[in-house]
Amino acid sequence: MNPGSSGSKRYPTALPSLAATLVRIESENPPGNESACAEYVHDWFTHHGIESTLVDEPDPDRQQVGARIGSGRPTLVLNGHLDVVPAGDPDEWTYPPYGGVIEDGRLYGRGSVDMKTAVAIAMLVALNLRADIENGNLDGSIVVHAAMGEETADPGTKSLLDAGFDGDVGVVLEPTQCRVATSEKGMAWYEISWPGEPAHASNPDRGVNPIDHVQPVLARLNDYDASLREQRDSLCGRAYATVTQISAGDGSNKAVLADRTAVTLDRRILPDETIGGVDDEIERIVSELNRDHDIEASWDRAETYSSAEIPIDHSLAEVFRDHSRAIANASTEPWGIRASTDVREFINHADIPAITWGPGSLAQAHTVDEYVDLEEAKDGREILERAARTILSTDSSEFV
The missing domain is CATH 3.40.630.10 (Zn peptidases)
Known part of the structure; x- marks a missing residue:
């Protein structure tokens, strides 16, 4: 019909x-x-x-x-x-x-x-x-x-x-x-990103490859997820923080170092948590990464369901x-x-x-x-x- x-x-x-x-x-x-x-x-x-x-x-x-x-x-x-x-x-x-x-x-x-x-x-x-x-x-x-x-x-x-x-x-x-x-659980998507310095891959030492920082970022976010899994709501289950996307150099020439790399974090939020409190957690994580790995990362929260x-x-x-x-x-x-x-x-x-x-x-x-x-x-x-x-x-x- x-x-x-x-x-x-x-x-x-x-x-x-x-x-x-x-x-x-x-x-x-x-x-x-x-x-x-x-x-x-x-x-x-x-x-x-x-x-x-x-x-x-x-x-x-x-x-x-x-x-x-x-x-x-x-x-x-x-x-x-x-x-x-x-x-x-x-x-x-x-x-x-x-x-x-x-x-x-x-x-x-x-x-x-x-x-x-x-x-x-x-x-x-x-x-x-x-x-x-x-x-x-x-x-x-x-x-x-x-x-x-x-x-x-x-x-x-x-x-x-x-x-x-x-x-x-x-x-x-x-x-x-x-x-x-x-x-119900809430959900927020966080994008954590940091800059690089583009250079031709034939001479990579003339630039800074932001992809080099992916490993320490993922390690820190995995630790964060592990700590969250210890939190449980009797009705909704566990809290989670899951990396769902990694992007770098989109639309650029494959022979050029990326100018920026980003990871997307899907954060599942329990009823006794607040968006403001989760924002504070992400801010602390990004600050630690910047301090410990000289990354110059920043974060932004996109779609949010409290x-x-x-x-x-x-x-x-x-x-x-x-x-x-x-x-x-x-x-x-x-x-x-x-x-x-x-x-x-x-x-x-x-x-x-x-x-x-x-x-x-x-x-x-x-x-x-x-x-x-x-x-x-x-x-x-x-x-x-x-x-x-x-x-x-x-x-x-x-x-x-």
Whole structure:
């Protein structure tokens, strides 16, 4: 099905069809191609009589969507993101990455599990709850986010919350196999770089090769990682510092010493750590390298996801645990997600209690031949609708 085709099929209300339609709209980030998918989500809401807004902040070329039904409390916010990581070489895929192929009970394609199926579930649950919200059978209200930029820490969800698409509690619909995460690790990417003095490789002694310093830098960062691994959060596991990239002489002639070398450090941050504290650790490491190895290195922090947590026994978490156990036999043991999600924007920025929860396996995210099991997705939709009905019929003081 082509999302641009005419007729009622353009705006399906069957979960497999709607999820496949979203997968077929390429929305890779980088570079940030969310607008076409946002326009479709906005049109879908409009077609079904739900008020929604195309939001231009923080980037008018990368639109996102906020929708709201009702004005009562409590207000439940269902958060999903539209961007997907690049699919890479399509020849590596068994099915076209943007084909939205359904076969043997699975939906294949980039974004199928991370996380367009969950966006489709949020849209359909909102549609199913609309009548009961509008006629007063449910006292509360519901908000849906279709956000931009989650994959690269852009402030899409933050902008939606600031634009008034907020509430009393939130659910970030990342794939957790319907297990409730009340905490998550943070993540920051640090680039540590230092200069060289270019010279022709036929006479290297006339310059300074910055690559010579890679070994002591890596040794110090490996020691840092080893010390971090001794830190453990009971829900999220260990802290890590992993070198993921090394670059030198990019774009230069291969016969010339590089003018600069850089390493990228992926730092996984536990809930009891702060970004400022991690910055201080990196500053100390760089200062030691400069002192001990005469490197003249500097550092910069790029994409940043802060860690976040709410109490394990928060009422929001308990509601979702109960319904997830009853329908999908999901574990109810306290748990924290080791990846980073937009739940931090709810908890840290907007002071809104939120969990990370959704159908599908995180192990499928970002993989070749990414897929979601549609039976799991069906269970997820039922859990979400039942949990939403429970929350929207409960006194809002229970969730604040």
